[in-house]
Structures are given as C-alpha cells and as structure tokens.
Amino acid sequence: MDYLQINGNNSLSGTVKISGAKNAALPLLASTILSKNEITIENVPNVKDINTLLKLLSNLGSTYNFENNRLRIDSSTIFNTMANYEIVKTMRASILTLGPLLSTYGHCEVSLPGGCAIGQRPIDLHLKALELMGADIEIKQGYVVAKAKNGLKGANIVFDKITVTGSENIIMAAALAKGKSRIVNVAKEPEVVQLCEILQDAGVEIEGVGSDELIIEGTDRQKLDMKDFKVIPDRIEAGTYLCAGAITNSQITISDVVPDHLEAVLMKLEEMGFGLDVKGDSITIKPAKKIRSSDIITSEYPGFPTDMQAQFMALMTQAEGVSIVEERLFENRFMHVSELQRMGASIMLRGNSATIQGKIKLYGADVMATDLRASSALILAGLVAEGVTKVHRIYHLDRGYESLEKKFQALGADIVRLKE
Numbered sequence: 001m002d003y004l005q006i007n008g009n010n011s012l013s014g015t016v017k018i019s020g021a022k023n024a025a026l027p028l029l030a031s032t033i034l035s036k037n038e039i040t041i042e043n044v045p046n047v048k049d050i051n052t053l054l055k056l057l058s059n060l061g062s063t064y065n066f067e068n069n070r071l072r073i074d075s076s077t078i079f080n081t082m083a084n085y086e087i088v089k090t091m092r093a094s095i096l097t098l099g100p101l102l103s104t105y106g107h108c109e110v111s112l113p114g115g116c117a118i119g120q121r122p123i124d125l126h127l128k129a130l131e132l133m134g135a136d137i138e139i140k141q142g143y144v145v146a147k148a149k150n151g152l153k154g155a156n157i158v159f160d161k162i163t164v165t166g167s168e169n170i171i172m173a174a175a176l177a178k179g180k181s182r183i184v185n186v187a188k189e190p191e192v193v194q195l196c197e198i199l200q201d202a203g204v205e206i207e208g209v210g211s212d213e214l215i216i217e218g219t220d221r222q223k224l225d226m227k228d229f230k231v232i233p234d235r236i237e238a239g240t241y242l243c244a245g246a247i248t249n250s251q252i253t254i255s256d257v258v259p260d261h262l263e264a265v266l267m268k269l270e271e272m273g274f275g276l277d278v279k280g281d282s283i284t285i286k287p288a289k290k291i292r293s294s295d296i297i298t299s300e301y302p303g304f305p306t307d308m309q310a311q312f313m314a315l316m317t318q319a320e321g322v323s324i325v326e327e328r329l330f331e332n333r334f335m336h337v338s339e340l341q342r343m344g345a346s347i348m349l350r351g352n353s354a355t356i357q358g359k360i361k362l363y364g365a366d367v368m369a370t371d372l373r374a375s376s377a378l379i380l381a382g383l384v385a386e387g388v389t390k391v392h393r394i395y396h397l398d399r400g401y402e403s404l405e406k407k408f409q410a411l412g413a414d415i416v417r418l419k420e
C-alpha cells in the first residue's frame with residue numbers, strides 16, 4: 001500500500017488547477033443509462049470512484065473510452081441490470097444506478113451499499129420515493145430487488161431529510177417516468193443542479209432547478225437524446241487547496257473554479273482573517289496577519305459543507321483561540337480527530353461537536369487516513385507540522401483527489417508518495 005510522506009513547515013506558492021467534481025461526475029455517469037446515444041463528457045476527474053463506476057457500468061453493458069479526462073460513453077448497450085456486490089461494496093455511490101436502471105428497464109438488482117467510516121448512511125429515502133413512484137422494492141440477500149414492469153409513474157414526493165444522492169436518484173427516475181413528479185425538500189448542491197441542467201438539455205422538462213422543489217415531466221420511458229457536456233469544477237477539492245494555502249499562511253491561487261459554489265467556505269476563510277481575491281474562475285488566498293478562531297456548523301448547500309469540516313478542523317489548530325465545529329449531517333465524521341491529536345492538536349469531543357484549542361504547534365507523526373476528506377485534513381496538518389508526517393491508507397484519498405501529490409508538489413510542498 002502507498003503512503004504519503006510530508007516534510008512540514010514549508011510555505012507554498014503558485015497556482016493549482018482544480019479538476020472536475022467527482023460528486024457531479026458520478027450521477028452524470030449514471031444518467032447515461034437514460035440516454036439513447038453515445039455522448040462525450042469533458043473534465044471527468046481520473047479518480048478511483050469514477051473508475052469504479054465505469055467498471056460497474058461496463059459490467060452492465062456500457063461501452064466507454066476514458067483518457068485525458070475525456071469520457072466517451074454509450075450506455076444504450078446495457079443488457080444486464082444487476083449491480084453486483086463485488087463492485088458496489090467498494091463505492092457506495094453505485095446506488096446512483098438504481099433510479100435510472102429501474103426507470104429505463106423496469107427491473108434491476110443493486111447491492112446495498114453498506115455503511116462507511118463516516119456513518120451508517122442508509123438509503124431508506126431513496127427506496128421510499130421509488131415506491132411512491134410505483135416500484136415494487138424488496139431487500140433480498142443484501143440486494144435491492146426493484147421492479148416496475150410498466151415503468152415508474154410520476155408522484156408527489158417529500159423527502160423527510162435532504163439527501164444528495166437520494167435527490168439525484170429520484171430526479172433520474174422521474175425523468176423517464178410516466179407523467180409529472182413533484183419533489184419537495186430536494187438537495188440544491190451544484191452537482192444536483194448540473195444533473196438537472198443536463199437532463200433539461202436532453203429534453204426533460206424540469207421546473208425549479210436550484211430550488212428545493214422540482215417539477216419533472218417524465219418521458220414515459222422514451223430514452224433521452226443527451227448532449228455532450230463538461231463536468232463542473234470540484235468545489236471540495238478547491239476548498240481543500242485554499243485550506244492548504246491558509247494553514248501554511250501562504251499566497252496561492254486556485255484556477256478553473258466556480259467561486260459561487262464556494263461562498264460558505266470563502267466567508268469562513270475571510271472571517272478567520274485571510275484575504276481572498278476572486279477574479280473570474282480563479283481565487284487567490286492571501287496570508288492572515290493573525291489567524292482568528294471561528295465556529296462551523298455543517299449543513300446542506302448553500303450552508304457550510306460537511307465535506308470541508310475535517311480540513312477546517314486542521315486549520316483551526318493554527319488559529320488563535322477556541323473554535324467549535326458542529327457536524328450535523330453524519331453521526332461519525334470525527335475520525336480525523338484522534339489522528340490530529342497524535343500530531344499534538346488539542347481537540348475535545350462532545351457528541352457531534354468538537355472544540356479546538358489554537359494556536360498549537362503540530363509535530364509530524366505516522367497517521368492513518370480513515371475516509372476521503374479526513375485524509376486530506378491530515379495532509380494539511382502535515383504541511384504545517386514540524387518534522388515528517390506519514391499518512392497511511394491513502395487509497396481513501398485516491399478515491400476523490402486527482403494527482404494529489406503532484407498538485408501539492410507544484411505548490412512547493414515537500415510531499416512524496418512511497419510504498420509501505
């Protein structure tokens with residue numbers, strides 16, 4: 001297994017180009033199941049989760065060519081509607097094939113994704129909504145066995161909780177359902193918005209895009225004529241690199257981003273004393289005279305993103321004073337705390353809130369990645385720690401960060417990938 005070795009205490013400089021968003025590309029790849037033609041998708045990040053979903057789609061019968069972040073894919077050749085456990089167990093977002101497969105083919109079997117490090121992460125809301133659309137859903141030997149022999153029908157759906165992939169699954173299901181669907185309490189993440197826009201371009205009538213209520217007129221199983229498109233930039237990768245500049249109190253620039261997708265993160269960085277220059281699709285962060293402590297409560301978009309919580313916790317160790325982080329979306333998203341403590345951080349946990357004492361000097365140590373975003377927090381801590389930090393189990397990172405060490409090296413970080 002690989003690990004990353006970081007020699008801390010270097011300031012950073014330069015510009016890093018942000019890749020396409022993994023969490024936008026995943027539902028968009030699944031949506032090709034609804035398409036009657038081959039399409040080209042640009043700016044697809046070459047990360048593990050994308051390659052896992054492509055493996056699953058090819059297992060179902062899709063054909064594709066993926067190089068230099070350009071994906072040509074034809075899912076009209078699908079002949080198998082069983083998403084098997086061997087692939088799904090490695091990437092829970094495989095559940096995004098459920099809605100499109102069921103709506104297009106009237107039957108499918110998708111392995112239950114199982115939980116993960118950050119929480120149980122059930123899919124009850126996905127299944128309840130599909131049943132409202134007329135699906136017959138059974139759980140059999142760890143698989144969701146879904147049937148809708150005459151296709152799905154439009155329904156009135158109110159999500160009990162805001163769910164990103166739940167919203168995406170139902171939007172894709174509604175696109176090919178018979179009649180109108182009204183979806184209330186739908187997620188508003190930029191990834192959900194782009195999925196709606198791509199479906200609109202393919203001829204699906206959708207009202208309310210970007211709001212928490214969508215009206216979708218289904219095509220009654222008429223496959224879509226999808227157009228080529230480009231995946232939006234990864235707002236979480238962008239926020240992670242801004243935090244790298246912040247924690248080392250350096251001036252760096254990130255390019256190919258959509259600043260509007262990062263509003264909550266930019267506000268928080270300004271509150272902590274950093275300067276931010278936003279010019280078109282680039283953002284430059286400038287050092288703070290003194291890094292001020294701040295509090296964070298994670299919430300659904302456009303609130304502060306849970307996927308940036310771990311990175312900010314690392315940054316808060318370098319702020320003057322006490323910061324408090326409240327994690328409201330997942331029940332166990334503090335796995336990075338014990339690893340940060342090994343580096344000298346002073347963090348106290350009480351239920352779903354963490355109190356971070358700053359400014360504390362961090363020291364390099366052997367630490368273990370536990371989930372995708374926690375791992376990036378450990379790299380950020382390693383950048384500012386004195387001495388050498390080794391981040392183990394970085395397969396978590398490779399799931400969602402493209403060319404990670406190369407991008408950090410280009411910013412002047414002393415970081416190398418080594419074999420255990």
Ligand code: EPZ
Nearest residue numbers: 023093121122123124125126162163164165307329330372
């Ligand atoms: C998406 O996960 C993202 N993944 C996650 O990013 C992100 O952390 C999360 O949204 C929240 O923003 C992708 O987009 C592929 P949810 P998702 O359904 O859709 C509960 C990363 O780092 N819930 O919005 O699985 C759930 O337990 C990943 O890239 C139910 O109770 O998250 C959680 O507490 C990590 N029942 C809350 O809702 C359901 O049926 C939000 O989950 C569905 C969800």
